[in-house]
Every structure is written in C-alpha cells, then in structure tokens.
Amino acid sequence: MAPPNNQKRMKGIQVFRPFVFGSTAKLFDPITNPKPPGTPEDHTHSWTVFVKGVDDTDITYWCRKVQFKLHESIPNPLRTIENINPGTPFQVHETGWGEFEINIKLYYTPESLEKPQTFYHHLRLHPYGLTEAEKDAMKLLPAIVSHCYEEQLFNEPYEQFYNMLTSPVERGKGKGTKMMKGGMVGSSGERTALIPLTSRPDQPFSRETEKLEIKRLMEAKAKIQVMNASAQEELKAKEDELKRLKAELKGIVA
Amino acid sequence: MSSNDVRDMLDLPDSGSTRPAKKQKLTAPRPVLKGLAREIQNLSGDNPIAIVPEVSAFKKKRYGSRKPVAKWEQKPFKNSARDGDPLVLRHWRRKEEKPPAPPVGEDGNVEMEEAVAPIAEEMVEDSTFAKYNVRVNVPEYTEEEYNAKLQNQDWTKLETDHLVGLAYEYDLRWPVIWDRYEPPLPAPDSADSLLGLVLPPKIRTVEDLKARYYSVAATMMAERKPPIKMNSAEFNLHEVMSNFNPAIETARKKFAEAAFQRTKEEAREEESLLLELKRILARSDKLNEERRELYARLEAPPSTGNIGIYSSSQGLQQLLQQLMQASKKRKSLMGSEGISPAAGPSQQASFERRDSSVRESISGPSGSNNNKKGPPPGPSERRQLTEEEEKIYGVSHHERIGASGAAFRHEKISKPLISKSSVQQTKIANVLVELEIPNRLIMPTVEVGEAYESLLQSINTLLDARKLADKLDGEIKLARQQKEEREKAARLERGEAVEGDEVEGNNKTEKEKSVARSVRGGSVARSVRGGSQGHKRSASVLSATSEQNFQRSKEYRLRH
Numbered sequence: 081m082a083p084p085n086n087q088k089r090m091k092g093i094q095v096f097r098p099f100v101f102g103s104t105a106k107l108f109d110p111i112t113n114p115k116p117p118g119t120p121e122d123h124t125h126s127w128t129v130f131v132k133g134v135d136d137t138d139i140t141y142w143c144r145k146v147q148f149k150l151h152e153s154i155p156n157p158l159r160t161i162e163n164i165n166p167g168t169p170f171q172v173h174e175t176g177w178g179e180f181e182i183n184i185k186l187y188y189t190p191e192s193l194e195k196p197q198t199f200y201h202h203l204r205l206h207p208y209g210l211t212e213a214e215k216d217a218m219k220l221l222p223a224i225v226s227h228c229y230e231e232q233l234f235n236e237p238y239e240q241f242y243n244m245l246t247s248p249v250e251r252g253k254g255k256g257t258k259m260m261k262g263g264m265v266g267s268s269g270e271r272t273a274l275i276p277l278t279s280r281p282d283q284p285f286s287r288e289t290e291k292l293e294i295k296r297l298m299e300a301k302a303k304i305q306v307m308n309a310s311a312q313e314e315l316k317a318k319e320d321e322l323k324r325l326k327a328e329l330k331g332i333v334a
Numbered sequence: 335m336s337s338n339d340v341r342d343m344l345d346l347p348d349s350g351s352t353r354p355a356k357k358q359k360l361t362a363p364r365p366v367l368k369g370l371a372r373e374i375q376n377l378s379g380d381n382p383i384a385i386v387p388e389v390s391a392f393k394k395k396r397y398g399s400r401k402p403v404a405k406w407e408q409k410p411f412k413n414s415a416r417d418g419d420p421l422v423l424r425h426w427r428r429k430e431e432k433p434p435a436p437p438v439g440e441d442g443n444v445e446m447e448e449a450v451a452p453i454a455e456e457m458v459e460d461s462t463f464a465k466y467n468v469r470v471n472v473p474e475y476t477e478e479e480y481n482a483k484l485q486n487q488d489w490t491k492l493e494t495d496h497l498v499g500l501a502y503e504y505d506l507r508w509p510v511i512w513d514r515y516e517p518p519l520p521a522p523d524s525a526d527s528l529l530g531l532v533l534p535p536k537i538r539t540v541e542d543l544k545a546r547y548y549s550v551a552a553t554m555m556a557e558r559k560p561p562i563k564m565n566s567a568e569f570n571l572h573e574v575m576s577n578f579n580p581a582i583e584t585a586r587k588k589f590a591e592a593a594f595q596r597t598k599e600e601a602r603e604e605e606s607l608l609l610e611l612k613r614i615l616a617r618s619d620k621l622n623e624e625r626r627e628l629y630a631r632l633e634a635p636p637s638t639g640n641i642g643i644y645s646s647s648q649g650l651q652q653l654l655q656q657l658m659q660a661s662k663k664r665k666s667l668m669g670s671e672g673i674s675p676a677a678g679p680s681q682q683a684s685f686e687r688r689d690s691s692v693r694e695s696i697s698g699p700s701g702s703n704n705n706k707k708g709p710p711p712g713p714s715e716r717r718q719l720t721e722e723e724e725k726i727y728g729v730s731h732h733e734r735i736g737a738s739g740a741a742f743r744h745e746k747i748s749k750p751l752i753s754k755s756s757v758q759q760t761k762i763a764n765v766l767v768e769l770e771i772p773n774r775l776i777m778p779t780v781e782v783g784e785a786y787e788s789l790l791q792s793i794n795t796l797l798d799a800r801k802l803a804d805k806l807d808g809e810i811k812l813a814r815q816q817k818e819e820r821e822k823a824a825r826l827e828r829g830e831a832v833e834g835d836e837v838e839g840n841n842k843t844e845k846e847k848s849v850a851r852s853v854r855g856g857s858v859a860r861s862v863r864g865g866s867q868g869h870k871r872s873a874s875v876l877s878a879t880s881e882q883n884f885q886r887s888k889e890y891r892l893r894h
Contacts, residue, residue, distance in 0.1 A: 089738050096728040096743065098779075186740075194740040210772070229777050231728075231743035235735045246719060246727040273728025275779075279562060281569050290777040297785040300769040304792045311799040318806040325813040329820060 087193065089236040095245050096234070098275050099139055100285060101131045101184060102227035105205045108175075112222075116175075123175040125205045129182050132169030134229070134275050135283050141244065141271060142189055142232070146170035147196075149183035162187075179203050192234070192241040201228065229285040245271070337377070405429040412458050415467030422458055472502040473554035483553050488536075489546055493517045501547055512540045541580035552576040730780070744778040747786055758797075765793050 105127035106113045113126060131146045133139040145162030154174060161170040182201045188194045204226035207218035218224065237245065248271060276286040341347075409427040412420075475484060480491055489497075496518050497511075504510040515538065552575035555564075561572055596604075719729060751762060766773075771789075775782055 092732050092735065094730045094732055094735060096730075096780075098728075188740060192740070197740045197742065199742055199745070210767075210770070228744075228774065231778060233741045233743055233746065234739075235741060236738035246723070246729060272726045274726055281562060281564055281566055284562065285777060290779050290782060293775065293777050293782050294785045297771065297782065297789050300771055301785070301789045301792050303769060304765075304789065304796055308792060308796045308799060311796060311803060315799055315803050315806065318803060318810060322806060322810050322813060325810060325817060329813060329817050 087238045087240060089238055090242050091236060093237065093242065094233055094235050095237055095242065095273070096231045097139065097142055097245075097273055098134045098229065098231050098285075099131060099143075100134055100227055100229055101129075101199075101201055102225070103127055103129045103182070103201060103203050104226075105203070105224040106222070119175050122177050124177045126173065126175045127203060127205065128171050128173050129184075129201065129203060130169040130171035131184060131186070132171075133167070134285055136167055136169075138166035138271070140164065140166045142192065142234075142241075143170070143186055144189045145187045147185040147187070148172045149185070150174065151176075151178070151180040176205075179205050186232070189241075189244075191238075191244055193238050194234070194241075199230070202226070227284065247271070340377070410458050411461050413461040414464045415461075470502060470505050472498050473551045475550070475554055479554070479557065483557060484550055486546070486549075494546065494550060497543060497547055498550065508540050508544060512538075512543055515543060539580075539584070541583045544583070545578055545580040548575040548578040743780075743783065744775060747775060747778050747783040750787065750790060761797055762790065762793055765796070 105125045107125055108115050108119075108123070115123070116126075129148055131139075131143070145160055148159045148161070150157040150159065150172070154176065159172045161172065164170055180203055182203055183198060184201055185196050185198045187196045204224050207215040207224060208226070209215045209218060234241070234245065275290075276283060278288050279286040405428065406426050407429050408424045410422045410424045412422050480494070484491075484494065486494075497515065500511045500514055504514065517536070552572055555568070555572050555575070559568070561569060564572060719727065724730070751759060754762070763773075775786060
C-alpha cells in the first residue's frame with residue numbers, strides 16, 4: 081500500500097454509505113429456543129449483535145472488520161469479526177441476562193487510510209418503548225429487535241478510496257450478482273448508497289420510512305410554529321402592557 | 335499361496351499331495367464362487383470353501399410365522415365436508431381387535447356404497463379425507479369498514495358482497511366465478527331505481543373481478559395487520575395482491591392467445607427475426623464501442639507542452655516509443671474498466687519522463703476543465719460522475735467540511751443539540767418528548783437531518799420567546815409594583831409630607847434605571863435571537879444588567 085502522504089484527499093467531497101446495526105434477542109424457551117449445553121444457569125436470553133448493509137448489501141468493500149466490545153463479565157469481551165462473506169452481517173452471538181452498552185468499532189479497508197471509528201449500541205433484551213402500549217406490543221413479538229439505521233460518512237476521502245467507492249463492483253468473477261429485493265433501481269451492482277424504496281417486514285429501513293420520519297418531523301415543526309405564533313402574540317401583548325404601565329408611571333411621576 | 339505353504343509355516347505334516355500334482359489341480363477349472371476375494375479362495379486350496387447360501391430360510395420363516403388371515407369388515411363412515419349431509423357410506427376396514435390397520439388399507443379399499451342398515455350414530459366415524467376440504471379465507475368486512483376503506487365508484491357493496499360470496503363458494507376458481515357472476519339487482523329503494531332507470535348489469539371481465547377482489551382482500555389484510563408486522567409469507571401475498579394490474583393481465587392473456595394461434599410459418603419467421611435482432615444488437619454494441627474509443631481519442635486535450643524536444647530525430651524516436659507504450663496501456667485500460675481514458679495515457683507517458691515542474695503546468699488546464707469544484711486533482715484523472723451516479727454512490731459536494739475522515743451521520747445531526755448547555759439540552763429534550771419525537775432518529779439521512787435541524791431551530795425560537803415572555807412578566811410585575819408605590823407615595827404626598835420622602839425618591843430613580851436597562855437588554859436579546867442560542871436564563875429582572883453586559887460582549891464579538 082502506498083504511504084498516506086502520497087495521496088490527496090478529495091476536497092469538499094463527502095461520500096456516504098448506509099448500514100444497519102443493532103441487536104436481536106430471544107428468550108430461552110425449551111421448545112422454540114432451547115439453551116445450548118454449557119450455558120450458565122442464570123442466562124435468560126440468547127442474543128446477536130450485528131453490523132450489516134441495508135437490505136443485506138455488501139459493505140465489506142469499505143468496512144474491513146468490526147470489533148464488538150461486550151461487557152467485561154462476558155468471557156473474552158473483545159470480539160473481532162472479519163473476513164466475512166460479502167452480504168452477510170458482521171455479528172456476534174452470545175447468551176446473557178443483562179442489558180448493556182456495546183461498543184462497536186468499525187475498521188475500514190486499508191485503501192481508505194481512515195482511522196477506526198466507534199459508536200454504541202444498547203443491547204435490548206426486554207421490551208422497550210416510550211409508552212406502555214409500545215412495550216406491550218413488543219412483548220408479543222418472537223424476538224426483541226433493536227435495529228438502527230446509520231450512515232457512514234467519508235469526508236474528503238482519499239482518491240484511491242474515492243475511486244473504489246464510486247466505481248461499480250467488478251463483475252464476471254464467476255459469482256452471480258445478487259438482485260436487490262426491495263425494488264431498488266440501480267445498475268451499478270451492490271456498491272451503492274441507495275436504500276430500498278419500500279420496507280419489508282425484516283428490512284424496515286427504506287425511502288418509505290424516511291418519508292414517514294420527515295413527515296413526522298414536519299408535523300412536529302408545524303406544531304411548534306403554531307405555538308411560536310401564539311407565544312409571539314403573547315409577547316407582543318406583554319410588551320404593550322409594559323409600555324402602557326411605563327407610560328402610566330411616567331404620568332404619575334410627571 | 336496355497337494350503338501347502340500354510341501347512342509349511344505352521345509346521346503341520348504334509349498332506350501327502352505333491353506340488354506338481356497340485357499345480358495340475360490348480361489349472362483345472364474350478365467352481366467359481368462369487369462374492370469372495372481371490373486370496374481367500376486360494377487359501378482353501380483344493381477343497382472348496384463350504385459356504386452354502388441359505389436360500390430357503392426366508393421362505394420357510396415366512397411360513398412358520400404365519401398369522402391368521404386379517405379380518406376385514408364393512409364399516410360405515412360419514413364425511414363432515416358434506417355440509418351436514420346425513421348420508422352414510424361404508425368402506426372396507428380391518429377389524430378392530432387387531433392392532434391398527436396399515437394406512438394402505440383405507441386408501442385402497444374405500445368403496446362408496448349406499449348405507450343399508452341403520453347404524454348407531456356414535457359408531458360412524460368421519461372420513462379421513464374430510465380434512466382436505468379446505469375453504470378459502472375470503473376477506474370479511476363490516477358495514478363501517480366497507481364505507482371507510484372499500485368504497486369504489488365502479489362497485490356497489492351488493493356487487494362486492496356477491497363477488498366475495500362467489501369467491502368463497504368456488505374456491506377462487508376465477509373462470510367459474512366469472513361464469514356464475516350475476517350481479518344482484520340494486521334494491522328497489524336505491525337511488526338508481528328512484529330515477530326510473532334500470533341500469534343494465536355491467537359486463538365485467540375476469541380481470542375486473544380479480545382486481546376488485548384482490549384490492550378488497552389486500553385492504554382488509556392491511557387493516558387487520560399492518561404490513562410492517564406481517565411475516566414474510568403474508569407480506570408477499572399482500573404485495574402480490576396490491577400490485578395486481580388488470581391491464582397487464584389482459585395484455586398477457588392476449589399475447590398468450592396470439593402466441594397460441596400463430597401458424598408454423600409465423601413462428602418460424604419470428605424465430606429468424608429474433609436471431610436477426612440479436613445480430614443487429616451485437617453489431618451496434620461493437621459499433622458503439624468503437625465510437626466510444628474514437629471519441630476518447632478525440633477528447634484528449636491538445637498537449638500544451640513544449641514540442642521543441644520533438645524537433646530532432648532523436649526526440650521523434652522517443653515520441654514514437656512513448657506512443658507505442660501509450661497504445662498498449664490504453665488497450666489494457668479499455669479492457670478492464672470504464673474509466674474514461676481522456677488524457678490519461680498520453681499524459682501519463684509524458685509524466686514518466688518530464689520533471690515535476692512541467693507536470694504542474696500540464697495538469698493545471700486538464701484539471702480545470704474536468705473538475706468543477708475544488709483544486710485540480712493531481713496527476714491521476716478524477717472520474718467525473720453524472721448526477722445520477724453521484725446519487726447512487728452517495729457523493730455530495732460541500733463548501734467546507736468540518737473535519738476530513740470517517741464520521742457517522744447521526745452524530746453529525748445531533749451535534750447542534752449536544753453542543754448546547756445542559757440546561758438548554760434538557761429543555762429541548764423535553765419539548766421533543768412532548769412532540770413524541772424519539773431520542774434517536776430512525777433514519778438519519780440527509781433529508782431527515784435537514785428536517786430535524788429546522789425543527790430544532792423552531793424549537794429554539796419558541797424557547798427564546800418563552801424566556802423573553804418570562805422576563806417581560808417579571809418586568810410587568812415590577813412596573814406594577816412601582817406604580818402602586820408611586821400612587822401610594824403620591825397619595826401620601828398629597829395628604830401629608832413624609833419624612834422618608836427623599837430616600838424613597840432615590841429608590842425610585844434607581845429602580846427606574848434598572849427597568850430601562852432591562853428593556854434595552856430585552857430588545858437586544860430579541861435582535862440577536864435566532865442566531866445565538868446560548869444565553870443564560872435570567873432568573874429575575876434584577877439580573878438583567880448582567881445579562882445586558884453579556885449581550886453586549888456578544889454583540890461585540892459578533893461585530894468583530
């Protein structure tokens with residue numbers, strides 16, 4: 081690999097790649113999810129923490145390995161996953177009884193010349209949500225799922241890496257290319273930053289979801305603006321009153 | 335190895351037969367036993383191995399363990415799939431005393447026969463085939479649901495009911511449903527008959543019926559269970575039903591019919607035409623490739639370098655070599671990737687030779703016409719992406735990026751929130767909770783980020799307005815108090831002179847001053863509001879002076 085000073089960063093350019101991380105937890109059950117032999121007595125759940133592409137696309141061309149830092153009480157808490165098959169998640173399976181923060185560190189491909197970056201994921205084993213209704217709804221599901229969408233930004237990437245990110249995957253190496261399932265439009269193989277147009281049950285992140293979120297934010301903003309307008313009116317009324325009082329005060333003084 | 339050798343080894347007395355004699359015997363044809371290794375056969379020597387295949391054992395055993403003949407009887411049965419039909423038929427079953435009969439019996443020996451003798455009801459068992467009588471699940475809807483979700487200009491509720499009924503009755507066999515479909519006439523009190531018009535029943539095709547049924551079914555399915563919670567089988571069914579397009583279906587049938595009706599000659603002609611098309615396409619592909627190459631050559635920018643060095647014959651020789659190298663390189667480039675080789679090879683070739691100062695002068699112009707933003711990108715040519723490609727690859731251009739390197743979008747979006755004071759943060763968080771906006775954005779994309787930012791901004795405006803309102807409240811309160819005091823004082827003055835008059839007067843002026851100041855402070859706050867969001871919350875009006883100072887310093891900083 082060429083030494084870093086041989087390459088230039090692409091000024092003013094930002095490239096992003098979407099990915100999904102999160103955890104899926106299942107309660108042990110004699111029938112549906114039996115305890116594997118050797119599991120400690122007090123463990124109540126089996127869980128998986130993962131980092132993968134949206135719609136199971138390949139991310140290995142920019143993400144070389146992922147390090148999951150689990151709780152210290154778990155034997156061998158630093159788990160490093162690399163050399164996975166493209167299109168499969170970087171993941172760790174474990175069993176346990178408690179929730180904790182998982183420190184996830186992404187290592188990029190050597191071409192990127194970028195330092196590894198860290199983010200956190202809170203392992204969810206129990207139903208969660210803002211309201212009781214949400215929690216109750218989650219209780220009915222077969223597994224507690226906490227998936228998050230995230231976008232990896234490469235600010236001013238190095239040229240070589242930029243070229244890698246912006247050229248289609250080389251085809252014809254005998255491996256058939258996988259078609260995207262979510263109605264994706266794109267002819268550039270799997271190295272895209274596009275996300276599916278519609279959501280499917282196990283792929284909740286899509287343009288559709290994005291639109292919904294924007295709509296929700298906009299509705300919230302509209303609400304705030306209504307409140308703002310009334311607040312401004314109130315302000316005005318108060319200012320007027322103050323002015324009047326001042327004038328009266330002056331009148332008394334004078 | 336023969337038996338002799340074995341005897342020899344084990345020190346056994348010789349059997350008497352001599353070697354030559356045995357040799358003769360060996361050559362004589364021997365009964366060949368199949369299934370034995372040659373070596374083992376040889377071990378036995380002259381006497382054949384006594385292996386007698388037991389042929390008759392199996393048969394004998396079978397005769398030995400013979401059981402009495404299985405007894406069969408005619409048993410009555412009914413079929414619950416017959417919708418309450420009391421018909422009772424009989425079939426041959428094994429008698430009960432024995433362990434349960436093999437299942438072959440019931441399949442092979444079912445004989446439908448009219449029941450003759452009356453049989454006690456509890457004896458009659460259900461047919462094993464009744465379970466295969468599965469009814470389709472047709473959508474069910476109530477009156478309100480129909481009015482809310484399933485209204486359709488083309489279909490009345492009566493017709494829809496009729497259709498769903500038929501679909502249930504004929505198990506979604508569409509040709510049959512289409513054949514039996516006879517829309518019920520509208521009730522006499524409906525609007526149509528009031529007008530005195532009896533509309534002829536609409537003629538509907540199979541596709542019309544299907545489209546209506548699928549839309550109803552898909553809507554009700556989504557109504558019962560939101561698509562996001564369905565399992566994948568349900569979801570696929572829902573997708574298929576909601577994407578049904580009658581026009582495409584009709585076209586497909588027409589096409590299939592046409593394909594079915596065509597003659598042999600037509601089929602042959604079509605085949606030859608398809609072949610021709612393939613050939614034409616292949617040729618045009620080749621032509622395009624050539625044209626692209628040609629354009630690539632034409633696009634190569636004219637060299638602005640010094641041509642003086644080529645004037646000598648030695649220089650020309652060098653040029654020729656370069657060109658040869660370049661064309662080799664071009665070939666390999668064209669083969670591997672679609673990177674436009676514009677200016678690539680020829681320049682690269684020259685870079686190899688020229689010193690760095692010349693390189694700079696050449697890369698300048700080529701960089702400027704290939705690159706809209708940023709400084710020229712060094713010697714290696716930057717691939718120019720179309721807008722569409724930029725979208726596919728998630729490339730965006732920014733005036734300035736805070737820090738180069740890898741980062742996460744969500745962090746970036748939530749940065750403006752985190753950089754605030756904790757008091758401010760909790761306030762904003764409270765508002766967000768009130769608005770039911772989750773802590774972590776579900777989809778931190780560019781657009782969501784923008785929406786989030788504008789939401790935060792308006793929240794900030796609101797918080798500022800509220801703060802200002804609080805402050806004004808305080809001032810109003812103060813002003814009222816002052817007024818009351820003044821009035822009291824005035825009354826006192828008018829009534830009788832008070833000795834503490836002078837002191838109070840001093841007080842008044844001071845208070846007045848502070849009010850005036852705080853008003854000024856307020857107006858400053860208003861003017862700066864929006865841009866700056868970091869002012870401390872002033873607990874009371876009396877701290878207005880300090881706030882004013884703060885504002886002033888801020889203003890000062892803003893100005894300079």
